Amino acid sequence: MAVRFSADGQDYTRTISLGTISQFSLSCWVKISVDRDTYSTAWSLDGVDGYYALQTTFSGTSIVVMDNAEGSHGSRALTVGTWYYVGVALNGVNGTMVSRALGDTTFTVSTWSDGQPSFTATNLRLGDSPGNEWLNGALTGVKFWSGVALTQAELEAEAWTHMPQRTAGLRAWYPLTRAETADYSGNALTLSGGTGATTEDGPGIAWRQGRRRTHHPLSLPAEATPALVLGAVSIPAPAVSTGVTVAPGIVTGTVSIPTPDIFVGSSPPTNVQPGIVQAAASIPAPVVDTVKNVTITPGAILARARVPEPTVSVPINPGDDLDRPGTLSYNGFKLGGGTVYSWQLLTGWWVDMPPLDNGDVPDPSTHGSMPGSKYAQSRIVTFESLINAPKDQIEQAALDFLDGLPVPDADEQLPLAIRIGDQILIGYGACTNRAAPIDVYEQLGLVKAVAQFTLARPELYSRELLSATITDGGFVEVFNAGNTRTPPLIRIPGPANGPELVVERILPDSSTDLRVLEFDLEVAPTETLIIDPANGTAAIGDVSKLRSRTGASIGIPDFVLGPGTSEISYSTAESGAPPATVLWRHARL
Incomplete structure (x- = not known):
């Protein structure tokens, strides 16, 4: 610009x-x-x-x-x-x-x-x-x-x-x-x-001098199998003075197990620290044979450490429960294939375009109009179903339909995931209409039902959550495979003084889209600055840091990743800060 x-x-x-x-x-x-x-x-x-x-x-x-x-x-x-x-x-x-x-x-x-x-x-x-x-x-x-x-x-x-x-x-x-x-x-x-x-529009020059680029590969759907957590056992060497009878004391060892990094949830994902894993170390008593009074150093003692497998409870990622095509899940309530709520018709999803606010205005000097901006309205998704259950279970199926699609509380936006073929997309909205009219077929265990969802933000996101880390003073190249902008979630751990993020994207006309986000603050060693453009927030804990942005910064909601490849750089005033983490999903509209 x-x-x-x-x-x-x-x-x-x-x-x-x-x-x-x-x-x-x-x-x-x-x-x-x-x-x-x-x-x-x-x-x-x-x-x-x-x-x-x-x-x-x-x-x-x-x-x-x-x-x-x-x-x-x-x-x-x-x-x-x-x-x-x-x-x-x-x-x-x-x-x-x-x-x-x-x-x-x-x-x-x-x-x-x-x-x-x-x-x-x-x-x-x-x-x-x-x-x-x-x-x-x-x-x-x-x-x-x-x-x-x-x-x-x-x-x-x-x-x-x-x-x-x-x-x-x-x-x-x-x-x-x-x-x-x-x-x-x-x-x-x-x-x-x-x-x-x-x-x-300006000449499209970069904000800062280019550095060595780190290419981040595209994420592919996969089941993750985390690596073993290696623990270190420290056993001090025993001191044994020998005489007629040798009865060495107990050797106390310590076990150190590094803490794994675990993310839970999806909106936004949260980094959680699991509780301490208690481990027991079993150390055998040494055996010493001597023939005279001397001080000796016995050989190394082999110890066995038994570490119990940690138990981690992680909320289900939206869409993870969709095990077959033609299924839908609204905040964990499953509809479609494999349930009594059979799939009849779905509208407003996937390739369907939401209604647009058209900024065209009539041209008073010629035919047609003068073009204006087009912005998508809320997305309306309608799911038509046939509840098909045994006669003695149809009443409970209808009650479950009622309880699973409640009237929304305030402005909550809950995850809606739908699988068509192998494609799972996620939107966030609320159930705004629910109907299951009763007719004579109800006695046969058949009830027609309709559920309508309103997504205030019409974008649809990939189920896969992608991530990248950026070293202080470095670049990372990220890819949004969708066709519209997606808001990333950025985590900046302390200590970090004056953190700055820059997103650069080359547009089709070879110009550069440059977005700068800079904060005049210090993130303490035990703190993490979380930047959430989807919700327009930047905070350390519960304390908002929106007022700490410098004059070079754009608005938090405007710090987005456009379609295709973007380059994100991270730097601080003093360098040497821990890496920042960026999380994002592919977005389509």
């Missing part, structure tokens, strides 16, 4: 008061959206005795570095509607401008040695100049260094990430992925202005 300026007065300004400077560097991505056929300014640094600016010439489409003392330096022809990276470094009278269009394969480099040696830098302006030469276009990725002139290689390296590659001398950093005024350099040079500025 990028900030779009479309009118005079939408620019940003900041008083920086650096005094007289002879060295600085500034880089950004810029796009001319409308050729004003006059001077248009990407940025300017000015004071009482001069200025430097990156602006077009009077033609409106040729960009140069301008200084009020010596004129223009460097030159790059621009095409309206195309993104360009421009990095500038000044060192006294010497200067370098590095530029590259988004679709280019090389950089264009211009140098000069006739600039003004120094000037007073009082104000920084983005999207305008002191002469009111405003930009009808867009900016993103603005980085400003004072007291340092970046090399050509350093300027080129800054092109492909929002995050600065060089931090030494960094004075201000404005990602401008949204219309905001925050300075991300840590120097608190907050901008002012920007009234009326909007956002639009």
Whole structure:
């Protein structure tokens, strides 16, 4: 994303008061959206005795570095509607401008040695100049260094990430992925202005520099057989002093068994710690034969440790009880094949599209309409059944149908799993209609029945819950095999200071969908920050941490994984934090 300026007065300004400077560097991505056929300014640094600016010439489409003392330096022809990276470094009278269009394969480099040696830098302006030469276009990725002139290689390296590659001398950093005024350099040079500025698609550069990628394979349905938990037995060496009679004391050993990691539930999955497994260690008494009074060290004593098998009670994952095609389970109440509630007709599921809110509006100037957004409404799933039971059991079957599909409490959304063929999908909703009209066939043990479910969120999810771990400072590649966005569940264990997550996805038009979630908080060693976009929450225990998000962050519900491959990165302010865990399901709509 990028900030779009479309009118005079939408620019940003900041008083920086650096005094007289002879060295600085500034880089950004810029796009001319409308050729004003006059001077248009990407940025300017000015004071009482001069200025430097990156602006077009009077033609409106040729960009140069301008200084009020010596004129223009460097030159790059621009095409309206195309993104360009421009990095500038000044060192006294010497200067370098590095530029590259988004679709280019090389950089264009211009140098000069006739600039003004120094000037007073009082104000920084983005999207305008002191002469009111405003930009009808867009900016993103603005980085400003004072007291340092970046090399050509350093300027080129800054092109492909929002995050600065060089931090030494960094004075201000404005990602401008949204219309905001925050300075991300840590120097608190907050901008002012920007009234009326909007956002639009940017050049699609990454948030941070790419690191080695860890590929996470697709999950396949399978039964898990956990590995043995290895325990360590520590037995101290006995000290035996021999005489006429030897009666060594009991040797006490300790058994250490590591705690397994167990997830239970599904909405959301919860990491639980099982109770301690009590183990008994049986250590035989040593046998010592001696012929004189000496102190000896007997050989190693072999001990047998018996560890009882732990018992773990885990709630059933939605859909795990569907053992054949043509079955349905609502919060554990099973219908369809293998039950007395035979499957007659199902609508609103799987390939059926839920109703849409259509944002099209009539076009007053021609036939048809102007296209608008389309958003799915609640999904209505209807299951028609024939209750077929022996005459003496039909009444109980009808009562079970009543009890298994109760009136929902408040806003609860319970799991609904349906198996068609080998495909099991899961939705979350409530039973909102239930009917079993009684007619003469009831005496024969036959009752027609209907159950209707309303899924407030219409997405359908895979039964398989996928997971990945991300090391601090690392990437992991995840895959959503569905056709719509899916909300992951993220667990960040402490200690972790200033955790940050970034999701990057390459869109079909080769641009990048970038979503950043950053927290200004410290997760203690015994705590875990749980981020749940499905419910729009971020909390440590019962304490909400929504207010700890930084200005770089999107809303929690918007931190989702789109269809296909996404790359998730995790980092903290101090590095070395334990890995974060990401859980997700494939989503279809």
